[in-house]
Amino acid sequence: MENTPRVLVVDDEERIRRLVRMYMERSGFAVDEAEDGEQALDMAINKENYSLIVLDLMLPGMDGRDVCAQIRQKKQTPIIMLTAAGDETNRIHGFELGADDYVVKPFSPRELVMRVKALLKRSGEPEVANTELHPVLTFPELVIHIDARRVEVRDEEVGLTPKEFDLLVYLSQRPDKVFTREELLRDVWNYQFYGDQRTVDTHVKRLREKLGQYSELVSSYIITVWGVGYKFEVTP
Incomplete structure (x- = not known):
């Protein structure tokens, strides 16, 4: 459906991508996947206008901070960072680069879906x-x-x-x-x-x-x- 929100999930672990996709699709979202930063940039900037991006901080090669910064140079797509529990400095740096929210690994998929929905609300609280x-x-x-x-x-x-x-x-x-x-x-x-x-x-x-x-x-x-x-x- 044309009006279905489309989310890009970026993580180098296939298990996590599949898990997030399953919960997102159950909640009515269309989902694309990227396994590294270069692929994510190409998809987010050149190929699709995503409603939101779920972006892992620790990616091989180009990490999530670099991906976030480059996306922000082109688009204002909402970004939720996935970060490790002890990664406080990187989380703060991610916000400074333009991330809108973060979820700490290991995370509840239901919580992630709730945060996605909250972030996509247009002042609907x-x-x-x-x-x-x-x-x-x-x-x-x-x-x-x-x-x-x-x-x-x-x-x-x-x-x-x-x-x-x-x-x-x-x-x-x-x-x-x-x-x-x-x-x-x-x-x-x-x-x-x-x-x-x-x-x-x-x-x-x-x-x-x-x-x-x-x-x-x-x-x-x-x-x-x-x-x-x-x-x-x-x-x-």
Whole structure:
């Protein structure tokens, strides 16, 4: 079916690829597989517009970090990294390169499917859906087109990943309200279980950097409230 979301699963272990494919297809996704970084790049950039990519960090030859970075130069496809349990430094680096989420090996296939669905939601979390949404949010030097999922700073379009966009919309719709990292994980990432709070910190950092390339003013809208979390504030 044309409207079926297509996912690319990249892992050098055939057993893992087959397992992920089975659970994804049971949940209604179409699935392609790649066994190394070079094949993944060719498929993701040249051959298909994937809804999402599940990408193993430790690949032979070109590793997942390099694959993620090169995909990000061309596309904003959502990326979930598969990482080893003790690979904290590489996980953080993966976020900095543009990954949207990660799942630690060994992982539950059901949890992975849930994270895929959560990442593909277009601001469809219950709390967001129950809030009156405006199609366009306008601030000094910043315009957010919610329905079109487009952000403009000083009339220049800013390329954001799906989760960076969701985070910006969530905060900007509730100016001056302070959110804890736990609340943001629950409402933006839709995690109904424990999530790594550094996920939020890394996405905020990356969002500020992208906005700051066009305007220091706009990057300053996202305020860190030390010891608590974050808020969106437009100073007079």
